[in-house]
Amino acid sequence: MAESMQGIKRTHRCGELSGANAGQTVTVMGWVQKNRNKGGLVFIDVRDRSGIIQIVFEEGSTDSGLIEKAAKLRAEFVVAVTGEVKKRSGAVNENLSTGDIEIIPSQLRILSESETPPFPIEENSKTKEEVRLKYRYLDLRRPDLQKNMIMRSQVATLTRQFLAEEGFLEIETPILIGSTPEGARDYLVPSRIHQGHFYALPQSPQLFKQLLMCSGYDRYFQIAKCFRDEDLRADRQPEFTQIDMELSFVDVDDVIDVNERLLAKLFKDVLGVEVVLPIPRMTWQEAMDRYGSDKPDTRFGMELTDVTDVVKDCEFAVFKGAIENGGTVRGINAKGQGGMPRKKIDKLVDFARDFGAKGLAYIAVQEDGSVKSSFAKFMKEEEMSGLIEAMGGENGDLLLFAADKNKVVWDVLGNLRLELARQMELLDKSEYKFLWVTEFPLLEWNEEQERYTAMHHPFTMPMEEDLEYIDTDPGRVRAKAYDIVLNGNEIGGGSVRIYHQDVQNKMFEVLGFTPEKAQEQFGFLLNAFKYGVPPHAGLAYGLDRMVMLMAKEDSIRDVIAFPKVKDASDLMTEAPTAVEEKQLEELGLSVTVQE
Amino acid sequence: MAESMQGIKRTHRCGELSGANAGQTVTVMGWVQKNRNKGGLVFIDVRDRSGIIQIVFEEGSTDSGLIEKAAKLRAEFVVAVTGEVKKRSGAVNENLSTGDIEIIPSQLRILSESETPPFPIEENSKTKEEVRLKYRYLDLRRPDLQKNMIMRSQVATLTRQFLAEEGFLEIETPILIGSTPEGARDYLVPSRIHQGHFYALPQSPQLFKQLLMCSGYDRYFQIAKCFRDEDLRADRQPEFTQIDMELSFVDVDDVIDVNERLLAKLFKDVLGVEVVLPIPRMTWQEAMDRYGSDKPDTRFGMELTDVTDVVKDCEFAVFKGAIENGGTVRGINAKGQGGMPRKKIDKLVDFARDFGAKGLAYIAVQEDGSVKSSFAKFMKEEEMSGLIEAMGGENGDLLLFAADKNKVVWDVLGNLRLELARQMELLDKSEYKFLWVTEFPLLEWNEEQERYTAMHHPFTMPMEEDLEYIDTDPGRVRAKAYDIVLNGNEIGGGSVRIYHQDVQNKMFEVLGFTPEKAQEQFGFLLNAFKYGVPPHAGLAYGLDRMVMLMAKEDSIRDVIAFPKVKDASDLMTEAPTAVEEKQLEELGLSVTVQE
Structure with a gap:
């Protein structure tokens, strides 16, 4: 004993x-x-x-x-x-x-005393993650995870301290709220007292923080748990944490200013890294054109070049067809990769297809100036040299082209650019490149639902100079929305909010909400808008992802004390579990599936 | 516009x-x-x-x-x-x-612009709370609520700052966890991926914080949302907030020390109130004997006096019967209330009955020294004067007696004491009297379930000197548990935890858990105990109640931004609501009740 x-x-x-x-x-x-x-x-x-x-x-x-x-x-x-x-x-x-x-x-x-643990407590464990998650209480003893948890705690403490000094109030918003079908899928919580009715867990405190502005709290923040019942991708968790804030009587620049100073403080105090201010800004349009992404990794170049004009008269059917269909032809130049073996290039073509490309055209400029290309035979010699020149191609470069609608071209080349950077080892985890992306489109067309959906959310303010297009050409309207991007990851985003009832009603109309439906779902917000609302704007960070990047980890599971796995279960506690019949009876529910 | x-x-x-x-x-x-x-x-x-x-x-x-x-x-x-x-x-x-x-x-x-609001935005609103809660966004504009929210934010900020300086790490524990039937009723969250299975919302982060100690985090804290699906009493909310902490390699005194300094800082910095340290301590036994309560309000006296010995030979059947049944006779002296009209005394008797008394015996000593009493006729004169003397009764005093089992006597007189203090206006909200109550019983007998249940929770450490009684006389075993009491409110509580598997197993045995059931529900904790657990202890505050007292409010709804009402609904958002059939289908659930 x-x-x-x-x-x-x-x-x-x-x-x-x-x-x-x-x-x-x-x-x-x-x-x-x-x-x-x-x-x-x-x-x-x-x-x-x-x-x-x-x-x-x-x-x-x-x-x-x-x-x-x-x-x-x-x-x-x-x-x-x-x-x-x-x-x-x-x-x-x-x-x-x-x-x-x-x-x-x-x-x-x-x-x-201790039994022999199922795996040794040591840094850089080689034990399978599944085993480590089952024994998370032992895994958490490992110095690397401890370092991460301590860093996360430090980030939270510094954030709170900074925001308190800047006049932000920490105000808790409820976890048991009403369900709003717009957006991702809600987790539901059955009510026992009101059988047949349900609470939902918040996807974010969005509505409540806007109400707090309406109530005159001026500057709000919260490090808030948020919930989304989505099929999990590698780096998603059913519950995740946001640094959430909202400010009254401000415009875009005010939000950016306070957040730049917050980021500079965090990176300086936690990592000793100097963030040079101001952080560069780029419009969404420029980000897509130059990087094929709304969250460009600016640690390296390899930017996209639009060569539509250069190839517009050529006979290569792929290019020609894309242009005729209203698309573009764009390329990237992988410097020094001209000698890449054919097999490896073929893999890049497969990679491109995964992102919706019908193919990928390439020109491999050899060290001796000769050219290997998938489409040279369709081009005149001067067309080829013109194209290589337009791409800044030199001996030894690999030029890759996509031709399609803009959306596909951006997606393909944006991802290809990242893939090549990985292969070429251009990504240094200890280098931190921040970027604001601004002027996002207000709406995006949802093919499935055949309607516009809000790119940020339905409360985002349109840019005043674009408001005139909201009925005739909604896709053209830009929003007062901004994302903060770090090394190709969106670590936060926000917007100036609509604060006039008529603009908000118009927005719901464009999104295909009947006035009744809008009232049913957001009635309390629309009602609040009747009683004097200040101009306000906000931003929320994904804390998990931010700390993951600061800790130089590849998975947010490494910065969450008790994470869940891909099927949303907890390997340690085995949640979710069956419950007693009595518990369901009290809720007035029955399970309709066989377990 | x-x-x-x-x-x-x-x-x-x-x-x-x-x-x-x-x-x-x-x-x-x-x-x-x-x-x-x-x-x-x-x-x-x-x-x-x-x-x-x-x-x-x-x-x-x-x-x-x-x-x-x-x-x-x-x-x-x-x-x-x-x-x-x-x-x-x-x-x-x-x-x-x-x-x-x-x-x-x-x-x-x-x-x-604003429409005319449904009620004026002013301090000390006379508008019905229901209306104010429906328009909470307007209610929150009132300066008194704003003062409360700002104070709450201040308390959170100072707490975090203090604990960070004391070496505590802020670590987030999950909200989607497994259901544990022990304790209050869980809120359940149906799983979509694992249909027929459920998460539960945590009643507290208890198990996770103990695991964090097991994982070597040494000092943990969190301002944590907790959930209980209980029928709401006046001052309960379905979701509430705890300042939650846990420390390794400590005993009772260490926990008390750091928390006294925390409380002193909060009350000094927020209210300008000096808390004299050390805060007095009282064992549970003494608190019950002197105040009839495990959370005594020590802003005033009116302590209980045990007069069992004084009346043990009298002929008054009520006293006699109670003593013969193993009970006691105890009284309180309401100084200066001897002239209370009979009707008002009758109301006190009714009040006592609500707390389980069969009746309430009284002696009203008049200013002239004469006596009005409900039971004088059953007593000899010297018995009466002996009783009055034992109670410190003087001319003009009202002496009230309960005779029953201890539990009833304590409950009746403890509550009567508070009621009299209210009537006599002895309670000053700007006076803050702290008290530690220690050495709680480990177990209490649950009449309904006919078994012992844990008074704190099943992980509370028994006092070593009492361990020998755990099999023969479990009710006698005291726990290393402590509550912090402020003006008659338990604002926090905690305990030293069991950290040896054999003691924990014994505890589960006494609580009537089969080893299988214990393993099923707390398996991961019991497993963790196999791999080296440090001695640890913790404490959690009810933040809502603490801020309520600091703000001198009577309801925690006045210190919560978006509270729910008694039926657990939100009058502003109307949550909980019906959901779409599709949402239930995805969860494999059906509602078995008519709405």
């Missing part, structure tokens, strides 16, 4: 000790990381969240009973050790912050 | 202006609070969250077009005013922080 900690008190965390403590008697508590017996010596590494300290049990200087006890310690036992800090007599361990000291123990207590 | 804010910028919030700004040109934005025309003068009071400023439109100094525009302003219009700050020429308004200044406007824009 393990011992209690009655009568002893921890004086330091392990990693807090240094040479400055030499000669002091200290008490540390933590987990046994390693136990080595060497001659009459027993070395124990004790670990806590701050680091590792070595304890040395040596015949002569340590009581022999203690040495015996120490020799029996196994990995992950929890111990309390009291002893004197000494400069190491042996070699300094450069891998440890405490590598030049050790503790000579006078007392050892075993607070808790 | 209202105007835009293009080209203008707010320079100050209204309440931020003072005599120091005299002579400056400023721009304020806010809501029209009042509009008075007086001769050629128009006075507009503009309100924002910081306060109110008066704008004076005067013929001669203001453009006549502006005066006309101003005269048309109505309550709750949103305006932007640019003008010069001047010392008031007229009388200073002592009710306003800006009462000695006014703005002479050069520009006025109407940013948004």
